[in-house]
Structures are given as structure tokens and as C-alpha cells.
Amino acid sequence: MINNQLENHWENVHSKKKENEVSWFQIYPKISLEIVNSLNLNNSAKIIDVGGGESRFVDNLLEMGFYNIDVLDISKSAIDKAKKRLGDKSSTINWIISDINDFKPEKKYDLWHDRAAFHFLRNQIEINNYVDLAADSISRNGKIIIGTFSSNGPEKCSGLEVSRYNLKSIKKEFKKHFTLNSHLISNHSTPFNTFQEFLFTCFNKK
Ligand SMILES: C[S@@+](CC[C@H](N)C(=O)[O-])C[C@H]1O[C@@H](n2cnc3c(N)ncnc32)[C@H](O)[C@@H]1O
Structure with missing residues (x-):
């Protein structure tokens, strides 16, 4: 998708739907916050x-x-x-x-958090650019938390195809600049009473 189309897609979603009318809504982002807490920042x-x-x-x-x-x-x-x-x-x-x-x-950031945005990158060049950008923008000893659909998660999010990851494949994308700190699988309960399996990883900058 070219930039304008992407922007229009997301403008449309956010301007037309209420906060809790999208699958990724969380009243409390428990997993992300637990990981943040574990980092003692x-x-x-x-x-x-x-x-x-x-x-x-x-x-x-x-x-x-x-x-x-x-x-x-x-x-x-x-x-x-x-x-x-x-x-x-x-x-x-x-x-x-x-x-x-x-x-x-x-x-330079001490913590970069991304839940369900990175997984929209499907082209290897964009994925590599994202990882390089994150590495450039994170301080020494900085961390990155990435939440994506797992390999058992849905193939689409907001009608767009996503890249799904398991531990091996996400480590491969980040290994140039990052080492794994922690990971976990979580089942997100959507406002529509369905479940989406996420993989959360936290990496340390090398
Ligand atoms: C599935 S939602 C997740 C939102 C939020 N992280 C959460 O957990 O509730 C994806 C978000 O990423 C934004 N997004 C998608 N592609 C993006 C891009 N290329 N650059 C910046 N933001 C993007 C969308 O507007 C949307 O708010």
C-alpha cells in the first residue's frame, strides 16, 4: 500500500469507529504494562x-x-x-x-513500544528499515517491546494482511541489533468475544 492509501485507511478507521469498536481495543493494556514494570525503568x-x-x-x-x-x-x-x-x-x-x-x-528512547503496528510491515525492506530505525533511535541499554499476531493469530488486522511471527522468526528480524530479553504468548479477547493470539517480545539493544 502506498503512503496515502495507508493514511486514508487509518484515518477512516479512527474517525468512523469508536475506541471499543475495533478488535485491538483494550481497556487496560495489561501485558505491555507488566513488561514495562519488569524493566524497572x-x-x-x-x-x-x-x-x-x-x-x-x-x-x-x-x-x-x-x-x-x-x-x-x-x-x-x-x-x-x-x-x-x-x-x-x-x-x-x-x-x-x-x-x-x-x-x-x-x-534517543530508553523504551520503544509497539503493539500491533510492526506486524503491518510485510515487505522485507520495510521490516529491515524499521529495525534499523529502532536501533538508531534507542539509547544504550534501551529496550524494545514488540507485540504482533503470533503464528496462530489472525492473518488480517483491520482488513489488512499482516506478518505473523513465532519466536524464531521475530528473533531473526531483530537479531542484527537486539538480543532477546523476554517473550510471552497472550490471548487477546476482542470486544466481539473472539480471541487473537499475540506474541510479545522484549529485546535489549546490543
Ligand atoms: C491495530 S492498531 C493498534 C493500536 C495500538 N497500538 C493498540 O495497541 O491499541 C494499529 C495502529 O497503528 C497505526 N499505524 C498503522 N500503520 C502505521 C504506520 N505505517 N505508521 C504509523 N502508524 C501506523 C494505526 O493508525 C493504528 O492506530
Whole structure:
């Protein structure tokens, strides 16, 4: 999909659907937050949620005391909705409207989080570019958390084909710059009473 089509697709989704009318909705992003907790980061850690959309991950990071948070998404509507939900607290977040493929980070992050955005990359060049970009943008001793559909997960998300991963295949994509810290499989219960199997991995930058 070329950039404009991709942007239109996601604008359409976020402007037409309510937060809880999409399969990936979570009232509380438990797995991501448990992994964050396990990392014992300082509250000053620079964190980015890539493809954060309308996720409540950012709300919870603020609750936990983090204050250097960026949220990136291709969709302006998604960012606007997240800002509205957060009200006054939204001014403390650095909101970035960008396609991840075009993102030029201005800082080094201690934690890069991506739940269900990386898996939309299906072309090996884009996947390699993403991993290189993450490596360039993450500080020494920094971490990356990636949540994708597992090899038992759905073949599509939001009507778009995704890349599904098992531990071996995700390690292969990240091994140039990262070593595995932890992983787990989780079954996400969608608002439509179906289940989607996710693989969460956390890597350390080499
Ligand atoms: C399946 S949703 C997941 C949203 C959020 N991470 C969560 O867990 O609720 C995918 C998100 O990634 C965003 N997205 C998709 N492709 C993107 C890209 N190339 N660059 C930036 N954001 C993208 C979409 O707008 C959407 O908000």
C-alpha cells in the first residue's frame, strides 16, 4: 500500500469507529504494562509508543509516573481522540503524526513500544528499515517491546494482511541489533468475544 492509501485507511478507521469498536481495543493494556514494570525503568525514561493510536497505554504510563512520553501514529484522528480522552494531561505528551516509515526521531528512547503496528510491515525492506530505525533511535541499554499476531493469530488486522511471527522468526528480524530479553504468548479477547493470539517480545539493544 502506498503512503496515502495507508493514511486514508487509518484515518477512516479512527474517525468512523469508536475506541471499543475495533478488535485491538483494550481497556487496560495489561501485558505491555507488566513488561514495562519488569524493566524497572526510571520515571525519567524516554518512551515512545509507535502506532499508539487510541491506546490507553499512554494514560497508564502517566499514572505510573513516567513523564517523557512520545506517541506516534499515522492517523491524526487517532491522536486527536487520545488527546481528548487525556484532557489537560495530554499537554505533557509529545504527539507525533507520522508514518513510521518516514519517522525521523529527534531523540534517543530508553523504551520503544509497539503493539500491533510492526506486524503491518510485510515487505522485507520495510521490516529491515524499521529495525534499523529502532536501533538508531534507542539509547544504550534501551529496550524494545514488540507485540504482533503470533503464528496462530489472525492473518488480517483491520482488513489488512499482516506478518505473523513465532519466536524464531521475530528473533531473526531483530537479531542484527537486539538480543532477546523476554517473550510471552497472550490471548487477546476482542470486544466481539473472539480471541487473537499475540506474541510479545522484549529485546535489549546490543
Ligand atoms: C491495530 S492498531 C493498534 C493500536 C495500538 N497500538 C493498540 O495497541 O491499541 C494499529 C495502529 O497503528 C497505526 N499505524 C498503522 N500503520 C502505521 C504506520 N505505517 N505508521 C504509523 N502508524 C501506523 C494505526 O493508525 C493504528 O492506530
